[in-house]
Amino acid sequence: MESLESQLKAKARELGFGLVGITDAAPPLSYEAYRQWVADGHHGTMSYMARSHELRADLNILLPGVQSVVAVGAFYRQPEELPADHPKIARYALGRDYHKVLRGRLRMLDRWLHAEEGQGRICVDSAPVLEREYAHRAGLGWYGKNTMLINTHAGSWFVIGLLLSTRKLAPDAPAQGGCGTCHACIDACPTGAIVHQNGRWQVDARECISYLTIEHRGEIDPDREAKLDDWVFGCDVCQEVCPFNTVRPHQPGRAPVLTMEDFRARTWPPVEELANLSPEAWDTLTAGSPVRRAGYDGLRRHARRVLRTRI
Ligand code: B12
Ligand code: SF4
Structure with missing residues:
Protein backbone atom coordinates (compact mmCIF):
# COMPACT_ATOMS: atom_id res chain seq x y z
CA MET A 1 0.00 0.00 0.00
CA GLU A 2 1.13 3.53 -0.74
CA SER A 3 2.65 5.30 2.28
CA LEU A 4 0.83 8.16 3.99
CA GLU A 5 3.62 10.51 2.88
CA SER A 6 3.27 9.60 -0.83
CA GLN A 7 -0.49 9.94 -0.64
CA LEU A 8 -0.08 13.33 1.04
CA LYS A 9 2.29 14.53 -1.67
CA ALA A 10 -0.02 13.28 -4.42
CA LYS A 11 -2.87 15.16 -2.77
CA ALA A 12 -0.77 18.36 -2.58
CA ARG A 13 0.08 18.07 -6.29
CA GLU A 14 -3.57 17.46 -7.08
CA LEU A 15 -4.30 20.74 -5.28
CA GLY A 16 -1.90 22.52 -7.65
CA PHE A 17 1.29 22.72 -5.59
CA GLY A 18 4.33 22.30 -7.83
CA SER A 30 18.84 29.98 11.51
CA TYR A 31 17.14 31.56 14.52
CA GLU A 32 20.34 33.33 15.64
CA ALA A 33 20.92 34.58 12.08
CA TYR A 34 17.42 36.06 12.11
CA ARG A 35 18.02 37.72 15.54
CA GLN A 36 21.25 39.23 14.22
CA TRP A 37 19.46 40.51 11.10
CA VAL A 38 16.99 42.35 13.31
CA ALA A 39 19.74 43.55 15.69
CA ASP A 40 21.53 45.03 12.66
CA GLY A 41 18.37 46.98 11.86
CA HIS A 42 17.93 45.24 8.47
CA HIS A 43 14.18 44.97 9.03
CA GLY A 44 13.71 48.75 8.77
CA THR A 45 10.21 49.77 9.87
CA MET A 46 8.79 46.19 9.71
CA SER A 47 8.15 46.14 13.45
CA TYR A 48 6.39 42.74 13.14
CA MET A 49 9.80 41.25 12.26
CA ALA A 50 11.22 42.46 15.56
CA ARG A 51 8.31 41.13 17.62
CA SER A 52 7.46 37.60 18.80
CA HIS A 53 11.04 36.29 18.80
CA GLU A 54 10.05 33.40 21.02
CA LEU A 55 7.37 32.22 18.60
CA ARG A 56 9.93 32.00 15.80
CA ALA A 57 12.16 29.86 18.03
CA VAL A 70 4.62 19.94 5.29
CA ALA A 71 6.11 22.65 3.04
CA TYR A 92 4.09 37.27 -7.36
CA ALA A 93 1.56 40.13 -7.07
CA LEU A 94 0.09 40.14 -10.58
CA GLY A 95 -2.77 37.78 -9.75
CA ARG A 96 -4.69 36.87 -6.63
CA ASP A 97 -3.06 37.25 -3.21
CA TYR A 98 -1.01 34.11 -2.47
CA HIS A 99 -1.89 34.28 1.23
CA LYS A 100 -5.53 33.63 0.35
CA VAL A 101 -4.83 31.13 -2.42
CA LEU A 102 -2.40 28.98 -0.42
CA ARG A 103 -4.44 29.14 2.75
CA GLY A 104 -7.56 27.90 0.94
CA ARG A 105 -5.75 24.94 -0.58
CA LEU A 106 -3.75 24.11 2.53
CA ARG A 107 -7.02 24.00 4.44
CA MET A 108 -8.10 21.12 2.16
CA LEU A 109 -4.78 19.36 2.73
CA ASP A 110 -5.14 19.93 6.48
CA ARG A 111 -8.66 18.38 6.47
CA TRP A 112 -7.45 15.41 4.46
CA LEU A 113 -4.38 14.73 6.63
CA HIS A 114 -6.19 15.19 9.94
CA ALA A 115 -9.52 13.61 9.06
CA GLU A 116 -8.97 10.80 11.53
CA GLU A 117 -6.11 11.83 13.76
CA GLY A 118 -3.96 14.77 14.73
CA GLN A 119 -4.23 18.50 14.33
CA GLY A 120 -2.83 21.00 11.90
CA ARG A 121 -2.03 24.68 11.63
CA ILE A 122 -1.53 26.63 8.42
CA CYS A 123 1.19 29.29 8.09
CA VAL A 124 1.40 31.44 4.98
CA ASP A 125 3.18 34.48 6.25
CA SER A 126 0.40 34.63 8.82
CA ALA A 127 2.41 33.54 11.85
CA PRO A 128 5.96 34.40 12.88
CA VAL A 129 7.74 31.41 11.32
CA LEU A 130 11.04 31.30 9.43
CA GLU A 131 9.33 29.77 6.42
CA ARG A 132 12.37 29.52 4.16
CA GLU A 133 14.24 27.40 6.67
CA TYR A 134 11.45 24.82 6.99
CA ALA A 135 10.96 24.79 3.23
CA HIS A 136 14.70 24.28 2.80
CA ARG A 137 14.73 21.41 5.26
CA ALA A 138 11.76 19.83 3.48
CA GLY A 139 13.79 19.81 0.25
CA LEU A 140 12.04 22.61 -1.67
CA GLY A 141 15.19 24.62 -2.33
CA TRP A 142 18.49 25.99 -1.05
CA TYR A 143 19.43 29.56 -0.03
CA GLY A 144 20.67 31.69 -2.91
CA LYS A 145 22.93 34.69 -2.45
CA ASN A 146 19.83 36.83 -3.02
CA THR A 147 18.41 34.89 0.00
CA MET A 148 15.69 33.40 -2.20
CA LEU A 149 14.98 29.71 -1.82
CA ILE A 150 16.09 28.28 -5.15
CA ASN A 151 15.15 24.88 -6.51
CA THR A 152 17.83 23.46 -8.79
CA HIS A 153 15.23 22.20 -11.28
CA ALA A 154 12.59 24.88 -10.92
CA GLY A 155 14.26 28.17 -9.93
CA SER A 156 12.77 30.58 -7.39
CA TRP A 157 9.51 31.86 -8.87
CA PHE A 158 7.46 30.17 -6.16
CA VAL A 159 5.79 31.21 -2.92
CA ILE A 160 5.84 29.05 0.17
CA GLY A 161 3.18 27.75 2.53
CA LEU A 162 3.51 25.48 5.57
CA LEU A 163 1.15 23.02 7.19
CA LEU A 164 2.23 22.15 10.73
CA SER A 165 1.03 18.77 11.94
CA THR A 166 0.94 16.84 15.20
CA ARG A 167 1.29 13.65 13.13
CA LYS A 168 4.70 12.05 12.81
CA LEU A 169 5.61 11.93 9.14
CA ALA A 170 8.78 10.62 7.51
CA PRO A 171 10.96 13.64 6.65
CA ASP A 172 12.58 14.34 3.27
CA ALA A 173 16.24 15.31 2.88
CA PRO A 174 17.12 19.03 2.89
CA ALA A 175 17.72 20.52 -0.57
CA GLN A 176 21.30 20.43 -1.80
CA GLY A 177 22.78 23.05 -4.08
CA GLY A 178 24.27 26.50 -4.21
CA CYS A 179 25.13 29.53 -6.32
CA GLY A 180 28.80 28.60 -6.69
CA THR A 181 30.77 31.58 -7.97
CA CYS A 182 27.76 33.27 -9.61
CA HIS A 183 27.05 36.80 -8.35
CA ALA A 184 24.61 37.97 -11.02
CA CYS A 185 21.98 39.07 -8.46
CA ILE A 186 24.47 41.08 -6.43
CA ASP A 187 25.72 42.90 -9.53
CA ALA A 188 22.20 43.54 -10.83
CA CYS A 189 20.50 44.72 -7.62
CA PRO A 190 19.82 48.40 -8.35
CA THR A 191 20.31 49.47 -4.73
CA THR A 213 7.56 50.01 -2.32
CA ILE A 214 5.52 47.55 -0.23
CA GLU A 215 6.37 47.59 3.45
CA HIS A 216 8.02 50.90 4.27
CA ARG A 217 5.81 53.41 5.99
CA GLY A 218 6.62 57.12 5.94
CA GLU A 219 8.82 59.21 3.69
CA ILE A 220 11.62 57.59 1.67
CA ASP A 221 14.85 59.51 1.71
CA PRO A 222 15.60 61.05 -1.70
CA ASP A 223 18.87 59.14 -2.26
CA ARG A 224 17.07 55.84 -1.87
CA GLU A 225 14.06 56.99 -3.87
CA ALA A 226 16.32 57.87 -6.80
CA LYS A 227 17.32 54.18 -7.11
CA LEU A 228 13.84 52.66 -7.25
CA ASP A 229 13.86 52.50 -11.04
CA ASP A 230 10.42 51.91 -12.58
CA TRP A 231 9.14 49.61 -9.87
CA VAL A 232 5.62 50.48 -8.74
CA PHE A 233 5.19 47.50 -6.40
CA GLY A 234 7.90 45.05 -5.31
CA CYS A 235 11.01 44.14 -7.30
CA ASP A 236 12.09 41.06 -9.27
CA VAL A 237 15.55 42.04 -10.47
CA CYS A 238 17.55 39.57 -8.34
CA GLN A 239 15.35 36.74 -9.61
CA GLU A 240 15.19 37.88 -13.25
CA VAL A 241 18.98 37.59 -13.57
CA CYS A 242 19.29 34.28 -11.70
CA PRO A 243 20.49 31.51 -14.05
CA PHE A 244 18.21 29.04 -12.31
CA ASN A 245 15.23 31.10 -13.49
CA THR A 246 16.36 31.42 -17.06
CA VAL A 247 14.06 29.62 -19.41
CA ARG A 248 16.26 27.32 -21.41
CA PRO A 249 14.56 25.44 -24.20
CA HIS A 250 16.88 22.46 -23.77
CA GLN A 251 16.31 22.27 -20.02
CA PRO A 252 12.54 22.42 -19.86
CA GLY A 253 12.53 21.63 -16.14
CA ARG A 254 13.62 25.17 -15.25
CA ALA A 255 11.33 28.00 -14.18
CA PRO A 256 7.94 26.33 -14.61
CA VAL A 257 4.90 28.52 -15.12
CA LEU A 258 1.95 28.89 -12.77
CA THR A 259 -0.08 25.80 -11.96
CA MET A 260 -2.89 27.69 -10.22
CA GLU A 261 -5.09 29.91 -12.36
CA ASP A 262 -5.49 32.29 -9.38
CA PHE A 263 -1.99 33.56 -10.12
CA ARG A 264 -2.75 34.57 -13.70
CA ALA A 265 -2.14 38.31 -14.07
CA ARG A 266 -5.22 40.47 -13.84
CA THR A 267 -5.50 43.42 -16.21
CA TRP A 268 -3.43 46.25 -14.76
CA PRO A 269 -3.95 49.75 -16.12
CA PRO A 270 -0.99 51.80 -17.35
CA VAL A 271 1.13 53.71 -14.82
CA GLU A 272 -0.58 57.01 -15.81
CA GLU A 273 -3.87 55.55 -14.64
CA LEU A 274 -2.39 54.02 -11.47
CA ALA A 275 -1.02 57.44 -10.53
CA ASN A 276 -4.49 58.97 -10.60
CA LEU A 277 -6.73 56.16 -9.37
CA SER A 278 -9.98 57.17 -7.70
CA PRO A 279 -10.71 55.48 -4.36
CA GLU A 280 -13.47 53.47 -6.08
CA ALA A 281 -11.18 52.31 -8.90
CA TRP A 282 -8.49 51.38 -6.33
CA ASP A 283 -11.00 49.29 -4.45
CA THR A 284 -12.11 47.34 -7.50
CA LEU A 285 -8.61 46.94 -8.95
CA THR A 286 -6.90 45.69 -5.81
CA ALA A 287 -9.66 43.51 -4.33
CA GLY A 288 -8.01 40.19 -3.34
CA SER A 289 -4.61 41.40 -4.63
CA PRO A 290 -1.30 41.66 -2.69
CA VAL A 291 -0.94 45.18 -4.12
CA ARG A 292 -3.46 46.36 -1.54
CA ARG A 293 -0.64 46.18 1.01
CA ALA A 294 0.99 49.32 -0.43
CA GLY A 295 -2.15 51.30 0.44
CA TYR A 296 -4.07 53.69 -1.79
CA ASP A 297 -1.63 56.57 -1.22
CA GLY A 298 1.44 54.34 -1.44
CA LEU A 299 0.60 52.87 -4.85
CA ARG A 300 -0.29 56.24 -6.34
CA ARG A 301 2.88 57.80 -4.89
CA HIS A 302 5.09 55.13 -6.50
CA ALA A 303 3.26 55.37 -9.82
CA ARG A 304 3.75 59.17 -9.78
CA ARG A 305 7.45 58.73 -9.09
CA VAL A 306 7.76 56.42 -12.08
CA LEU A 307 6.04 59.04 -14.27
CA ARG A 308 8.33 61.80 -12.96
CA THR A 309 11.47 59.82 -13.76
CA ARG A 310 10.22 59.06 -17.29
CA ILE A 311 10.10 62.73 -18.24
C1 B12 B 1 10.41 40.07 5.77
C2 B12 B 1 10.25 39.47 4.39
C3 B12 B 1 10.68 40.23 3.32
C4 B12 B 1 11.55 41.48 3.48
C5 B12 B 1 13.00 41.03 3.81
C6 B12 B 1 13.53 39.99 2.82
C7 B12 B 1 14.63 39.11 3.37
N1 B12 B 1 15.44 38.61 2.48
O1 B12 B 1 14.70 38.89 4.56
C8 B12 B 1 11.36 42.18 2.12
C9 B12 B 1 10.18 43.14 2.21
C10 B12 B 1 12.55 42.94 1.58
C11 B12 B 1 10.95 40.98 1.24
C12 B12 B 1 11.12 40.97 -0.11
C13 B12 B 1 10.78 39.89 -0.92
N2 B12 B 1 10.09 38.80 -0.55
CO1 B12 B 1 9.68 38.39 1.29
N3 B12 B 1 9.36 37.78 3.02
C14 B12 B 1 9.63 38.21 4.22
C15 B12 B 1 9.17 37.24 5.31
C16 B12 B 1 7.85 37.76 5.91
C17 B12 B 1 10.20 37.00 6.42
C18 B12 B 1 11.62 36.74 5.88
C19 B12 B 1 12.63 36.74 7.00
O2 B12 B 1 12.42 36.08 8.01
N4 B12 B 1 13.67 37.54 6.85
C20 B12 B 1 14.71 37.61 7.82
C21 B12 B 1 15.94 36.98 7.24
C22 B12 B 1 17.01 36.91 8.31
O3 B12 B 1 15.54 35.71 6.83
P1 B12 B 1 15.90 35.08 5.39
O4 B12 B 1 16.29 36.10 4.38
O5 B12 B 1 14.81 34.15 5.03
O6 B12 B 1 17.21 34.42 5.79
C23 B12 B 1 17.28 33.13 6.28
C24 B12 B 1 18.10 32.30 5.37
O7 B12 B 1 18.82 33.14 4.50
C25 B12 B 1 18.92 31.54 6.34
N5 B12 B 1 20.26 31.25 5.86
C26 B12 B 1 21.05 31.89 5.01
N6 B12 B 1 22.15 31.21 4.82
C27 B12 B 1 22.08 30.12 5.57
C28 B12 B 1 22.95 29.07 5.73
C29 B12 B 1 22.59 28.04 6.59
C30 B12 B 1 23.51 26.91 6.74
C31 B12 B 1 21.35 28.08 7.30
C32 B12 B 1 20.95 26.99 8.22
C33 B12 B 1 20.49 29.15 7.11
C34 B12 B 1 20.87 30.14 6.24
O8 B12 B 1 18.97 32.20 7.56
C35 B12 B 1 18.07 33.23 7.58
C36 B12 B 1 17.16 33.21 8.80
O9 B12 B 1 16.21 32.17 8.75
C37 B12 B 1 8.96 35.91 4.50
C38 B12 B 1 7.83 35.01 4.97
C39 B12 B 1 8.20 34.27 6.25
N7 B12 B 1 7.34 34.36 7.23
O10 B12 B 1 9.26 33.68 6.32
C40 B12 B 1 8.71 36.43 3.06
C41 B12 B 1 9.33 35.65 1.86
C42 B12 B 1 10.75 35.35 2.24
N8 B12 B 1 9.30 36.62 0.77
C43 B12 B 1 9.07 36.09 -0.36
C44 B12 B 1 9.08 36.81 -1.59
C45 B12 B 1 8.45 36.14 -2.80
C46 B12 B 1 9.68 38.09 -1.66
C47 B12 B 1 10.02 38.90 -2.93
C48 B12 B 1 10.49 38.06 -4.10
C49 B12 B 1 8.79 39.76 -3.33
C50 B12 B 1 9.04 40.73 -4.48
N9 B12 B 1 9.16 40.26 -5.72
O11 B12 B 1 9.09 41.93 -4.28
C51 B12 B 1 11.14 39.84 -2.38
C52 B12 B 1 12.53 39.20 -2.53
C53 B12 B 1 13.63 40.02 -1.94
C54 B12 B 1 14.78 39.12 -1.51
N10 B12 B 1 15.82 39.03 -2.30
O12 B12 B 1 14.69 38.50 -0.42
C55 B12 B 1 8.85 34.58 -0.25
C56 B12 B 1 10.14 33.88 -0.75
C57 B12 B 1 9.90 32.62 -1.56
C58 B12 B 1 11.23 31.98 -1.96
N11 B12 B 1 11.21 31.21 -3.04
O13 B12 B 1 12.24 32.17 -1.33
C59 B12 B 1 8.55 34.41 1.27
C60 B12 B 1 9.03 33.09 1.90
C61 B12 B 1 7.02 34.56 1.45
C62 B12 B 1 6.27 33.28 1.08
N12 B12 B 1 5.48 32.75 2.00
O14 B12 B 1 6.40 32.76 -0.01
N13 B12 B 1 10.48 39.98 1.98
S1 SF4 C 1 14.27 42.58 -4.68
FE1 SF4 C 1 15.34 44.16 -5.95
S2 SF4 C 1 16.18 45.66 -4.52
FE2 SF4 C 1 15.59 43.84 -3.29
S3 SF4 C 1 17.48 42.61 -3.17
FE3 SF4 C 1 16.40 41.87 -5.00
S4 SF4 C 1 17.21 43.14 -6.71
FE4 SF4 C 1 17.80 44.16 -4.80
Missing part, protein backbone atom coordinates in the same frame (compact mmCIF):
# COMPACT_ATOMS: atom_id res chain seq x y z
CA LEU A 19 6.62 21.56 -4.89
CA VAL A 20 5.97 19.60 -1.71
CA GLY A 21 8.20 18.15 0.99
CA ILE A 22 8.19 17.14 4.64
CA THR A 23 10.48 17.98 7.54
CA ASP A 24 10.42 17.62 11.31
CA ALA A 25 9.40 20.43 13.64
CA ALA A 26 12.78 20.89 15.34
CA PRO A 27 13.67 24.51 16.21
CA PRO A 28 15.09 26.57 13.34
CA LEU A 29 18.88 26.47 12.96
CA ASP A 58 9.65 27.09 18.70
CA LEU A 59 6.77 25.83 16.56
CA ASN A 60 5.26 24.21 19.68
CA ILE A 61 3.97 27.59 20.75
CA LEU A 62 1.98 27.82 17.52
CA LEU A 63 0.78 24.22 17.59
CA PRO A 64 1.30 22.29 20.83
CA GLY A 65 2.58 18.79 20.11
CA VAL A 66 3.71 19.67 16.57
CA GLN A 67 5.87 16.91 15.06
CA SER A 68 6.07 17.58 11.34
CA VAL A 69 5.98 20.38 8.81
CA VAL A 72 4.50 23.49 -0.29
CA GLY A 73 5.59 25.75 -3.13
CA ALA A 74 3.30 27.36 -5.70
CA PHE A 75 4.74 28.64 -9.00
CA TYR A 76 3.63 32.05 -10.17
CA ARG A 77 5.56 32.73 -13.37
CA GLN A 78 3.15 33.89 -16.11
CA PRO A 79 2.79 31.68 -19.20
CA GLU A 80 3.24 34.72 -21.46
CA GLU A 81 5.72 37.56 -21.07
CA LEU A 82 4.04 40.85 -20.22
CA PRO A 83 4.40 43.76 -22.68
CA ALA A 84 7.47 45.94 -22.11
CA ASP A 85 5.35 48.94 -21.10
CA HIS A 86 3.40 46.99 -18.45
CA PRO A 87 3.63 48.70 -15.02
CA LYS A 88 6.43 47.08 -13.07
CA ILE A 89 4.61 45.05 -10.44
CA ALA A 90 6.44 42.07 -8.92
CA ARG A 91 5.33 38.85 -10.57
CA GLY A 192 23.08 47.22 -3.41
CA ALA A 193 20.65 45.66 -0.93
CA ILE A 194 22.31 42.22 -0.99
CA VAL A 195 25.14 42.38 1.50
CA HIS A 196 27.63 39.92 2.97
CA GLN A 197 27.65 40.24 6.72
CA ASN A 198 28.33 37.90 9.63
CA GLY A 199 29.55 35.25 7.21
CA ARG A 200 26.43 34.98 5.01
CA TRP A 201 24.52 36.79 2.31
CA GLN A 202 21.49 38.73 3.43
CA VAL A 203 19.12 41.42 2.26
CA ASP A 204 19.23 44.74 4.08
CA ALA A 205 15.53 45.47 3.68
CA ARG A 206 16.07 49.21 4.19
CA GLU A 207 17.78 49.30 0.80
CA CYS A 208 15.53 46.79 -0.97
CA ILE A 209 13.03 48.11 -3.55
CA SER A 210 10.56 45.43 -2.52
CA TYR A 211 10.57 46.75 1.04
CA LEU A 212 10.56 50.41 0.00
